[in-house]
Every structure is written in structure tokens, then in C-alpha cells.
Amino acid sequence: xxNIDQPTEMTATEGxxxxxxxxxxTSGFNGLFWYQQHAGEAPTFLSYNVLDGLEExxxxxxxxxxxxxxSYLLLKExxxxxxxxxxxxxxxSNYQLIWGAxxxxxxxx
Amino acid sequence: NAGVTQTPKxxxxxxxxxxxxxxxxxxxxxxxxxYRQDPGMGLRLIHYSxxxxxxxQGEVPNGYNVSRxxxxxxxxxxxxxxxxxxxVYFCASSSTGTELNTGELxxxxxxxxxxx
Numbered sequence: 369x370x371n372i373d374q375p376t377e378m379t380a381t382e383g384x385x386x387x388x389x390x391x392x393x394t395s396g397f398n399g400l401f402w403y404q405q406h407a408g409e410a411p412t413f414l415s416y417n418v419l420d421g422l423e424e425x426x427x428x429x430x431x432x433x434x435x436x437x438x439s440y441l442l443l444k445e446x447x448x449x450x451x452x453x454x455x456x457x458x459x460x461s462n463y464q465l466i467w468g469a470x471x472x473x474x475x476x477x
Numbered sequence: 478n479a480g481v482t483q484t485p486k487x488x489x490x491x492x493x494x495x496x497x498x499x500x501x502x503x504x505x506x507x508x509x510x511x512y513r514q515d516p517g518m519g520l521r522l523i524h525y526s527x528x529x530x531x532x533x534q535g536e537v538p539n540g541y542n543v544s545r546x547x548x549x550x551x552x553x554x555x556x557x558x559x560x561x562x563x564x565v566y567f568c569a570s571s572s573t574g575t576e577l578n579t580g581e582l583x584x585x586x587x588x589x590x591x592x593x
Binding site (some may be wrong): 372376403408412413457464 | 519
């Protein structure tokens with residue numbers, strides 16, 4: 369079966385750095401996505417990786433290793449507004465998105 | 478630009494009732510989809526469409542119907558509501574068909590449905 373694993377919850381301190389991991393086992397791979405979802409709101413797109421390596425976008429970076437079935441989202445200089453759930457999703461060989469359950473990130477002052 | 482608009486935002490139904498969740502997008506996107514989101518689970522695809530007149534089933538289609546008569550609209554119908562359909566429903570669209578080249582799905586604000 370297809371599976372996406374992420375930690376259920378993480379806690380970090382304002383101003384610090386946090387890494388949210390995602391491991392996947394899917395039938396084929398056509399890219400990995402990270403979305404941010406604030407409580408009670410819709411998911412919004414953060415990043416897309418299809419090749420191995422690190423993609424940087426301001427305070428957020430996303431890393432992919434296809435051989436290891438592994439990705440992480442790195443958030444730097446954490447702000448209170450970064451408190452949200454972070455969803456990892458993989459596009460499989462049929463171009464269908466397989467979603468992880470999400471990681472709830474709690475930021476403490 | 479309104480983006481993706483879903484209505485209603487909240488709905489309470491009794492078991493056996495039917496209803497339609499509306500979804501409209503003004504971005505001329507070919508791809509539209511319906512997801513449900515339940516606590517502790519990833520988003521699950523209910524139905525999707527790659528263009529007007531074309532629909533297909535996702536992972537959890539039972540109990541739901543869709544149609545796509547125009548590019549803009551993609552309503553989701555619950556035929557006979559059951560408590561297991563209590564969930565948050567999201568409509569999402571993308572500018573591409575089966576290949577999400579940009580990786581960006583645009584989501585509506587969600588519809589919170591409770592079935593008693």
C-alpha cells in the first residue's frame with residue numbers, strides 16, 4: 369500500500385529552527401509537496417520538489433532524497449504565525465496526490 | 478479574483494437527507510477535485526475532474542456524486558447522508574490536468590458538515 373509518515377506534533381521556540389520530516393512509500397513518484405494549514409483554514413502551497421536536493425524559499429526550505437523516500441521541511445527564524453499543520457503529499461505514478469496526516473507545529477514564545 | 482469559493486461553510490444534516498456542496502473557481506482551471514479531511518488522517522480524494530464533462534472517482538467515492546457541466550463549477554452531492562460522512566470537505570483546483578506541473582492546488586475555505 370501507499371504510505372506517508374510524518375510526526376503528529378512538534379513544539380519549537382520562537383526564533384529557533386525546526387525540521388519536519390516526511391517519509392513515503394508510494395507506487396511511483398512524480399514530486400513531493402508541502403502545504404501549510406492554519407487551524408480552521410484551507411491548506412496553502414509551500415513547496416514542490418521533484419529532484420534530489422534542497423529548495424530554498426525565504427525562511428522555508430524543503431529537501432528531497434528520492435532514493436531514501438525522504439523529505440524534510442526546514443523552517444528558520446520561527447514566528448508565532450508559523451503555528452500550523454504542515455502537510456506532506458506525494459504525486460504517485462498515476463498523478464494522484466497521496467497525503468500524510470500532517471504535523472501540528474506549536475510555537476512557544 | 479475570488480479563487481475557489483465553497484458553500485455552505487457549515488451544514489448540519491439528519492441521517493438520510495441529501496444535499497449539495499457547491500464549488501466554483503474563477504481561474505479557468507481544468508482540474509477540480511473534492512477532498513474530505515478527518516482528524517488524524519490525510520486528505521482523501523473523493524472525486525475529481527480534468528475538464529468539463531469528465532469526472533472520475535478518487536479514493537473514497539461511495540455515497541457521493543459529482544458532475545462538471547462547466548469549467549467553473551464542480552458540485553458534490555451527498556445522496557443519503559450518514560454519520561460517517563461527518564467531515565470537513567475541501568474543493569481544490571489546479572491549472573493543469575493530470576500533471577500538476579506547478580504543484581499548486583488552490584483550495585476553497587472548506588465546508589464543515591455534521592450528520593446526526
